[in-house]
Amino acid sequence: MKKRPTLGDTPPEEFRRQLHELADWIADFRQDIESLRVAPNDKPGAILAALPAEPPEQGEAFDKILSDVDQVIVPGMVHWSHPMFLGYFGWTTTAPGILGEILSAPLNVNAMTWRTCPAATEVETVVIDWIRQWVGLPRGFDGVVYDTASVGIMHALAVAREEAAPFVRERGLAGRADLPRFRIYASDQAHNAAEKAAIALGIGEENVLRVPSDDEFRMEISLLRKMIAVDRQSGFKPMAVIATAGTTSTASVDAVVGLARLCREEKVWLHIDAAYGGGFAILPEYKWIIEGWSDADSIIINPHKSLFVPLDFSVLYVRELERLRRVFTLAPPDVLRRDTVQTTKNYMDYGVQLGRRFRALKAWVIFRSFGREGITTRLRECVRLANILADWIKSDNRFEIAAPVSMGVVCFRFVDGDDSKIDHLNSEIVEKINASGRAYLTQTKLRDRTVMRIGLGNVLTTEEHLRRAWGMIRETANELNREK
Numbered sequence: 001m002k003k004r005p006t007l008g009d010t011p012p013e014e015f016r017r018q019l020h021e022l023a024d025w026i027a028d029f030r031q032d033i034e035s036l037r038v039a040p041n042d043k044p045g046a047i048l049a050a051l052p053a054e055p056p057e058q059g060e061a062f063d064k065i066l067s068d069v070d071q072v073i074v075p076g077m078v079h080w081s082h083p084m085f086l087g088y089f090g091w092t093t094t095a096p097g098i099l100g101e102i103l104s105a106p107l108n109v110n111a112m113t114w115r116t117c118p119a120a121t122e123v124e125t126v127v128i129d130w131i132r133q134w135v136g137l138p139r140g141f142d143g144v145v146y147d148t149a150s151v152g153i154m155h156a157l158a159v160a161r162e163e164a165a166p167f168v169r170e171r172g173l174a175g176r177a178d179l180p181r182f183r184i185y186a187s188d189q190a191h192n193a194a195e196k197a198a199i200a201l202g203i204g205e206e207n208v209l210r211v212p213s214d215d216e217f218r219m220e221i222s223l224l225r226k227m228i229a230v231d232r233q234s235g236f237k238p239m240a241v242i243a244t245a246g247t248t249s250t251a252s253v254d255a256v257v258g259l260a261r262l263c264r265e266e267k268v269w270l271h272i273d274a275a276y277g278g279g280f281a282i283l284p285e286y287k288w289i290i291e292g293w294s295d296a297d298s299i300i301i302n303p304h305k306s307l308f309v310p311l312d313f314s315v316l317y318v319r320e321l322e323r324l325r326r327v328f329t330l331a332p333p334d335v336l337r338r339d340t341v342q343t344t345k346n347y348m349d350y351g352v353q354l355g356r357r358f359r360a361l362k363a364w365v366i367f368r369s370f371g372r373e374g375i376t377t378r379l380r381e382c383v384r385l386a387n388i389l390a391d392w393i394k395s396d397n398r399f400e401i402a403a404p405v406s407m408g409v410v411c412f413r414f415v416d417g418d419d420s421k422i423d424h425l426n427s428e429i430v431e432k433i434n435a436s437g438r439a440y441l442t443q444t445k446l447r448d449r450t451v452m453r454i455g456l457g458n459v460l461t462t463e464e465h466l467r468r469a470w471g472m473i474r475e476t477a478n479e480l481n482r483e484k
């Protein structure tokens with residue numbers, strides 16, 4: 001057997017052959033994905049048991065590594081890109097997205113500053129502005145790309161905290177003995193990234209208050225107003241309100257116009273978590289989503305949830321981005337001293353992260369490949385499928401719709417049976433379908449009741465796939481109901 005080189009890189013001709021092999025592997029995987037189980041049904045530890053525990057001493061051939069991917073890794077995965085994967089918000093894999101990811105691999109830059117990679121910095125700026133234009137945000141909003149919305153919200157709330165107590169950056173929370181406890185408000189449907197941010201920022205998990213939501217799972221503004229008043233009377237300092245456009249369970253959209261008014265009156269930071277819903281604002285018929293956004297202080301949009309960009313890619317917009325920079329910029333470390341050109345953006349100044357990959361490249365490839373037209377057509381198809389599914393559910397009186405259908409999300413419930421067992425039954429339907437490997441759904445709790453949930457968004461999912469999934473749900477409900 002040929003000895004593997006221990007110095008330098010793979011010889012160019014061999015690398016070219018491997019790349020061609022990989023290109024075929026990727027094309028075959030994408031073409032045949034439907035023949036795979038959507039999810040494995042193994043016990044925890046199955047992958048660990050199939051892989052050697054000791055690290056390799058000698059280098060191995062790429063063919064051998066790729067064959068282990070086929071034998072061990074691929075069967076051990078939940079295939080989010082499978083057309084029958086209907087969990088969470090659906091998924092964003094597309095061929096241009098795969099090309100964009102591949103393209104960024106050989107470039108492998110570190111865009112800490114403008115100087116360390118001008119193109120990565122400037123393409124990021126361009127892509128952020130394209131999304132701003134598509135969504136219809138005013139020019140005063142500019143942004144930064146992070147990996148996830150959870151990280152973005154932490155940064156947004158760090159700015160809110162600094163503006164509420166403009167000495168914390170230097171002296172910390174203990175820097176003034178009379179500093180009141182901050183409060184953050186979000187609806188009972190909002191994502192718990194708010195609590196994580198509060199933990200990281202020293203605000204404390206219990207200072208995130210959950211505001212009850214109305215019948216359509218939107219924050220009750222009148223209750224928020226009362227909670228803020230009670231907190232002020234008790235000596236707390238209301239710091240931020242988080243509105244959600246596309247909540248995690250039902251994709252409900254909080255009424256931002258009223259919240260923005262209240263935040264202005266109360267002088268608190270308004271953050272909009274549009275991780276999922278923000279992308280839909282590209283559609284003229286969804287422009288209502290952004291009403292009131294121009295008054296927000298910060299907005300998160302996750303193109304990796306609804307704009308066909310692969311994980312991870314999340315944009316935090318801040319009205320007057322300089323407010324974010326002021327909180328995180330430091331004198332550059334000595335090693336970067338000549339690298340920071342102050343007239344341009346150095347994205348390391350806009351967050352805790354120093355090293356930054358060229359995430360914007362994949363978004364740029366996808367947005368150019370699809371164009372606004374391609375994106376809107378695909379989003380509309382996902383809304384159409386969600387509504388078709390809702391019609392099927394409504395036409396079967398053993399099921400009911402559990403929340404207004406919003407964007408690509410449908411929450412529903414099997415209701416034909418003994419009420420005391422119905423929550424368990426709904427949960428079992430989802431578990432049984434997922435264990436079958438033929439489709440993948442999620443379940444959630446709404447007002448303490450278990451409901452099934454389907455998220456559409458995968459470009460490979462067609463009406464026929466959805467019909468198949470609906471058939472499976474009905475059959476599984478019948479089977480489990482008979483067994484009870």
Ligand SMILES: Cc1ncc(COP(=O)(O)O)c(C=O)c1O
Nearest residue numbers: 148149150191246247248273275
């Ligand atoms: C509404 C909402 N916000 C934030 C998040 C967190 O997103 P990320 O995984 O990008 O941190 C989620 C995740 O599903 C979400 O649904």
